[in-house]
Amino acid sequence: MSYDKLPLEPLFKKIDELKPKFIERLRKAIAIPSVSSDETLRPRVVDMANFLKNELTTLGFHDIQMKDLGIQPPPVADPNLKLPPIVLGRFGNDASKKTVLVYGHYDVQPALKEDGWATDPFDMYHDEAKDILFGRGTTDDKGPVIGWLNVIEAHNELKWELPVNLVVCFEGMEESGSLGLEGLIAKEAKQYFSKVDTVCISDNYWLGTSKPVLTYGLRGCNYYQIIVNGPGADLHSGIFGGIVAEPMTDLIKVMSQLVDSTGKILIPGIDDMIAPLTDKEDALYDDIDFSVEELNAASGSKTSLHDNKKDILKHRWRYPSLSLHGIEGGFSGAGAKTVIPAKVIGKFSIRTVPDIDSAKLDQLVFDHVNKLNAQLNSPNTLKVELIHDGNYWVSNPFNEAFTAAAKATEDVWNIKPDFTREGGSIPITITFEKELGTDVLLLPMGRGDDGAHSINEKLNLSNYINGCKTLGGYLHYYGKS
Amino acid sequence: MSYDKLPLEPLFKKIDELKPKFIERLRKAIAIPSVSSDETLRPRVVDMANFLKNELTTLGFHDIQMKDLGIQPPPVADPNLKLPPIVLGRFGNDASKKTVLVYGHYDVQPALKEDGWATDPFDMYHDEAKDILFGRGTTDDKGPVIGWLNVIEAHNELKWELPVNLVVCFEGMEESGSLGLEGLIAKEAKQYFSKVDTVCISDNYWLGTSKPVLTYGLRGCNYYQIIVNGPGADLHSGIFGGIVAEPMTDLIKVMSQLVDSTGKILIPGIDDMIAPLTDKEDALYDDIDFSVEELNAASGSKTSLHDNKKDILKHRWRYPSLSLHGIEGGFSGAGAKTVIPAKVIGKFSIRTVPDIDSAKLDQLVFDHVNKLNAQLNSPNTLKVELIHDGNYWVSNPFNEAFTAAAKATEDVWNIKPDFTREGGSIPITITFEKELGTDVLLLPMGRGDDGAHSINEKLNLSNYINGCKTLGGYLHYYGKS
Numbered sequence: 001m002s003y004d005k006l007p008l009e010p011l012f013k014k015i016d017e018l019k020p021k022f023i024e025r026l027r028k029a030i031a032i033p034s035v036s037s038d039e040t041l042r043p044r045v046v047d048m049a050n051f052l053k054n055e056l057t058t059l060g061f062h063d064i065q066m067k068d069l070g071i072q073p074p075p076v077a078d079p080n081l082k083l084p085p086i087v088l089g090r091f092g093n094d095a096s097k098k099t100v101l102v103y104g105h106y107d108v109q110p111a112l113k114e115d116g117w118a119t120d121p122f123d124m125y126h127d128e129a130k131d132i133l134f135g136r137g138t139t140d141d142k143g144p145v146i147g148w149l150n151v152i153e154a155h156n157e158l159k160w161e162l163p164v165n166l167v168v169c170f171e172g173m174e175e176s177g178s179l180g181l182e183g184l185i186a187k188e189a190k191q192y193f194s195k196v197d198t199v200c201i202s203d204n205y206w207l208g209t210s211k212p213v214l215t216y217g218l219r220g221c222n223y224y225q226i227i228v229n230g231p232g233a234d235l236h237s238g239i240f241g242g243i244v245a246e247p248m249t250d251l252i253k254v255m256s257q258l259v260d261s262t263g264k265i266l267i268p269g270i271d272d273m274i275a276p277l278t279d280k281e282d283a284l285y286d287d288i289d290f291s292v293e294e295l296n297a298a299s300g301s302k303t304s305l306h307d308n309k310k311d312i313l314k315h316r317w318r319y320p321s322l323s324l325h326g327i328e329g330g331f332s333g334a335g336a337k338t339v340i341p342a343k344v345i346g347k348f349s350i351r352t353v354p355d356i357d358s359a360k361l362d363q364l365v366f367d368h369v370n371k372l373n374a375q376l377n378s379p380n381t382l383k384v385e386l387i388h389d390g391n392y393w394v395s396n397p398f399n400e401a402f403t404a405a406a407k408a409t410e411d412v413w414n415i416k417p418d419f420t421r422e423g424g425s426i427p428i429t430i431t432f433e434k435e436l437g438t439d440v441l442l443l444p445m446g447r448g449d450d451g452a453h454s455i456n457e458k459l460n461l462s463n464y465i466n467g468c469k470t471l472g473g474y475l476h477y478y479g480k481s
Numbered sequence: 482m483s484y485d486k487l488p489l490e491p492l493f494k495k496i497d498e499l500k501p502k503f504i505e506r507l508r509k510a511i512a513i514p515s516v517s518s519d520e521t522l523r524p525r526v527v528d529m530a531n532f533l534k535n536e537l538t539t540l541g542f543h544d545i546q547m548k549d550l551g552i553q554p555p556p557v558a559d560p561n562l563k564l565p566p567i568v569l570g571r572f573g574n575d576a577s578k579k580t581v582l583v584y585g586h587y588d589v590q591p592a593l594k595e596d597g598w599a600t601d602p603f604d605m606y607h608d609e610a611k612d613i614l615f616g617r618g619t620t621d622d623k624g625p626v627i628g629w630l631n632v633i634e635a636h637n638e639l640k641w642e643l644p645v646n647l648v649v650c651f652e653g654m655e656e657s658g659s660l661g662l663e664g665l666i667a668k669e670a671k672q673y674f675s676k677v678d679t680v681c682i683s684d685n686y687w688l689g690t691s692k693p694v695l696t697y698g699l700r701g702c703n704y705y706q707i708i709v710n711g712p713g714a715d716l717h718s719g720i721f722g723g724i725v726a727e728p729m730t731d732l733i734k735v736m737s738q739l740v741d742s743t744g745k746i747l748i749p750g751i752d753d754m755i756a757p758l759t760d761k762e763d764a765l766y767d768d769i770d771f772s773v774e775e776l777n778a779a780s781g782s783k784t785s786l787h788d789n790k791k792d793i794l795k796h797r798w799r800y801p802s803l804s805l806h807g808i809e810g811g812f813s814g815a816g817a818k819t820v821i822p823a824k825v826i827g828k829f830s831i832r833t834v835p836d837i838d839s840a841k842l843d844q845l846v847f848d849h850v851n852k853l854n855a856q857l858n859s860p861n862t863l864k865v866e867l868i869h870d871g872n873y874w875v876s877n878p879f880n881e882a883f884t885a886a887a888k889a890t891e892d893v894w895n896i897k898p899d900f901t902r903e904g905g906s907i908p909i910t911i912t913f914e915k916e917l918g919t920d921v922l923l924l925p926m927g928r929g930d931d932g933a934h935s936i937n938e939k940l941n942l943s944n945y946i947n948g949c950k951t952l953g954g955y956l957h958y959y960g961k962s
Contacts, residue, residue: 242801243802256737301712
C-alpha cells in the first residue's frame with residue numbers, strides 16, 4: 001500500500017508521553033468489578049458507568065446521557081433488578097465533519113482468584129519484564145473503551161482539534177446477552193445517532209500474536225432442534241427393549257446424516273448458495289499470519305481437519321459448518337442407566353456465510369430431516385425446528401473506514417494489517433449496520449492469546465499504547481477521506 | 482395336563498378360614514415403612530426384620546439367624562450406617578425330605594401420600610367392594626413373604642406335617658441393589674444352605690391381569706460405553722466449527738450403526754449365537770394371555786415394533802435387543818448452546834439371551850465399533866468398553882419344581898399357568914443357581930398391573946389368598962416328586 005501519510009507523529013509522541021497516565025486510567029477501570037452476570041455485583045456495574053460518565057465529563061464530552069433500560073427480564077433472583085445504563089456522549093458537533101460512532105462495553109466476565117489467576121483479577125498487575133497488563137477486562141473490553149478516552153486526552157493535551165465528531169456508546173450488559181441494546185439502537189438511530197457516518201467496534205482480537213488485523217466478516221448461526229417423541233414415559237430397556245420403537249434410535253440415525261467426520265455438510269442444496277471464491281479473495285489468504293500449529297495450540301489437540309493455513313482460514317471464515325451439540329432428554333449422567341428415553345431433543349447449528357439465505361437454509365434443513373425421518377418409517381413422531389438465527393456479516397475491506405484504519409495501522413506498526421474474518425458472530429455489528437444504515441469496522445486492540453474469557457486475561461502494553469495510536473490515527477485518516 | 486391330584490382341599494379350606502388373620506398379618510407388615518433407600522428410615526427396616534424374626538419364632542421356625550452384613554459402603558450420608566440383617570430360618574430338618582429355600586425381601590420402595598396415593602401407603606386399605614389390598618409392599622414383596630408364613634400357620638392349625646424342609650432367606654436391601662446378599666449366599670452355600678434342593682422366588686408378576694404364570698427365563702444385560710476424545714477442552718462452534726474434527730460427529734456416526742429403527746441389531750455375528758426357535762418353544766407362545774393393546778397401554782403409545790402377540794413376546798423374552806440410552810458430555814440442557822464438546826461418551830446396552838456368550842458378544846461389539854471408527858478416519862480417539870454385564874437365565878419349565886408349581890396353580894386357579902419369561906433381569910436368580918447348584922423357580926403372586934414401584938401399589942385379595950394356597954400346594958407337589 002502506498003498512501004499519503006498524515007503528520008501524526010506529535011499525536012503518537014504525546015500518547016507515548018501519557019503512557020503512565022493511561023496505565024493508571026485503565027487500572028482504575030479494572031478495579032471496578034463490573035461483572036454483569038452476577039446480580040450481587042450490579043451496583044459495581046453501575047459504578048463503572050458513573051466512572052465513565054465522570055471521565056467523559058472531565059475530557060469535555062457533551063450531551064452525556066445515561067440511558068435507562070428498565071428492569072432486567074426473568075430469569076433473575078431479584079425481580080426488581082435494574083439493567084445498567086448505556087452511556088452515550090458526544091465530542092464535537094461540527095456539521096462539516098464526519099461523525100464516527102464508537103461502541104464498547106464496560107462490563108466484564110466473572111473472575112475469582114480461586115479460579116486459578118496468578119494475581120488478583122481486579123487489581124491490575126503490570127508485569128514490567130514482559131510489559132504485559134494482567135486483569136479482568138484489560139483486553140475485553142475496558143482496554144479499548146479506555147483507549148478511546150486516551151485518544152481524546154492526547155488531543156486535548158496537544159490542543160489538537162478532533163478530525164471528526166465522535167459519538168460514544170458504551171453498554172454494560174455485553175457479557176450477558178446485550179439486554180436492551182438492540183432496542184436502544186433502533187430507538188436512537190434517528191435521534192442520538194442520526195448523523196453517524198460510520199461505526200467502529202473494538203471488541204475482537206488479532207488472529208495471532210504478532211500481526212495487527214482488521215476484521216471485515218463474521219459468520220452467522222442458525223440453531224436447530226429435532227424433537228422425537230415415542231412412549232408416554234421413560235421405559236425400562238429390559239421390559240421394552242426390542243418391542244417398542246425407541247426415540248433415541250431414530251434421532252441418532254437422523255443426526256448421523258447431517259454432517260460427516262470430515263466436516264462435510266450432508267444437507268443437499270447448501271453448497272449451491274455459497275458465494276464462489278474469487279481469485280482476489282483467494283489471494284487475501286496468502287499473506288495472513290496463521291498456521292496449523294496455531295490452530296492445534298488453540299484447540300489443545302491435533303484434530304485439525306485441514307493441513308494448510310488457507311484451507312483452515314477459509315473453513316473458519318467463508319464456508320459453512322455444522323456442529324452437533326448434544327441431546328436433551330437422554331441419559332446424560334455418568335455410569336449406566338437402563339432407560340429407554342421417551343422424548344429426546346437433538347441440538348445442532350449451522351454457521352452461515354455469504355450468500356446463504358437464512359429462510360431457504362431452514363427449508364433445506366427441514367426437508368432433509370423430514371425426508372430422513374420418512375425413510376425410517378418409525379411410529380415415533382419427529383419434529384424439526386429453528387431455535388434462533390443470526391445472519392452473517394461481511395463488509396467491504398476496501399471501503400473508506402477500512403482504508404483509513406489500514407493506513408493508521410501501518411503508520412503505527414510499520415506493517416500492513418491482515419484482513420480477517422471470524423468464525424463466530426458479534427450480533428451487534430449487524431444491528432448497527434441495519435439500524436443506522438452505515439458501514440461497521442471491527443478494529444481490534446488485543447492479541448489472539450489474550451484469554452478474554454479465561455483466567456489471567458491480559459493486554460500487552462504495546463497493544464494498549466499502539467492501539468490508542470491506531471484508534472487516533474484512524475479518526476484522522478477517516479476524517480480526511 | 483393330567484396329573485394325580487393331591488388331597489389339598491383341607492389346606493385350601495383352612496387358608497380361606499384364616500383369611501382375616503392373614504389380612505391382619507399383612508397389615509402389620511405394611512405398617513412398618515421399611516424403605517431401604519431412605520437412611521433415616523433404616524431403623525424401621527430393622528424393625529421389619531425383627532417383626533419377621535418374631536413371627537418365625539411364634540410359628541415354630543428354628544435356627545433363626547439375623548445375619549449382620551456390616552456397614553453400608555459409600556455413597557452414604559452416615560458413614561457408620563449399618564446394613565439391615567438378612568433373616569434366615571428353618572422349618573423342619575428331616576433328612577428324608579427335600580429342602581426348599583424361599584427367598585423374599587422385606588424392604589420396600591419409597592412412598593409418600595403426596596406422590597399421589599389415594600390412601601396412606603403405610604396404612605393398608607382394604608377396598609372391600611373390589612377386594613383389593615392397597616399399600617406399599619402389598620405385592621412387592623411383603624405379600625409373598627407373609628404368604629410363606631401363612632402357609633406354615635395353616636399347616637400348624639391343621640396339625641399337618643410340612644412335606645418338605647423349608648429354609649427362608651429374607652433380605653432388607655433388594656430395592657437398593659441387594660448390598661451384601663451375593664456374598665452371604667456364597668458364604669452360606671455350603672453351610673446354612675447346604676441341603677437346599679431347590680430355590681423358589683416370589684418377586685415378579687403375572688404377565689397380565691387374569692392368568693397365573695410361572696417364569697422360567699430372564700434376559701441378561703451387557704452395558705457398554707463409547708468414549709470419543711478430541712480437543713483439549715470444549716470449544717466454541719463459531720471459532721472452531723469446520724476446522725476441527727468434532728467428537729460428537731464421530732460418536733453419532735458410530736452409534737447410528739448399532740441398531741436400526743425396526744430394532745434390528747446391526748452388529749454382525751450376534752444372530753448366529755441365538756438359540757434356534759424350536760417348534761415346541763414356538764408353541765408355548767400360542768396360549769399366552771397377551772395382546773398388542775396391552776403393550777400399547779403399558780408404553781402409553783402406539784409404538785409397538787410388532788403387530789402380533791407372539792412376535793412381541795419373542796422379542797421381549799428370547800431375542801436380544803439393543804438400546805441407545807444417551808450421551809454424556811454433550812450439551813444436554815434446554816435451549817441452545819454453541820459448544821463443540823471435547824469429550825463425549827455414548828451409552829448403550831444389549832439384552833442377552835441363550836446362547837449368547839457374554840465374552841464373545843463383547844468382542845463382536847468391540848470389533849464392530851472399532852471397524853466403524855476406522856472407517857471415519859478421524860483424528861479423534863475412540864474407545865469402547867464394557868461397563869457391566871449380567872448373564873441371562875433360562876430354566877427348564879418341565880423340571881420337578883415347575884411341574885409341581887404348575888399342578889398347584891391348576892388346583893387353585895382351575896387353569897393351567899402360562900409359562901413366561903421376562904425381558905429384564907433379576908440378578909439374584911443367577912446367584913442362587915450358581916452358588917447353590919440348584920434350579921430356581923420364579924413363582925409370582927401378584928398381577929401385571931399391581932404397580933410395584935408406583936403409587937397405589939396393590940395386591941388383589943384373590944391373588945393373596947390363592948397365592949398362599951399355590952405356595953402351599955407347590956410344597957406338597959414338590960415334596961412328592
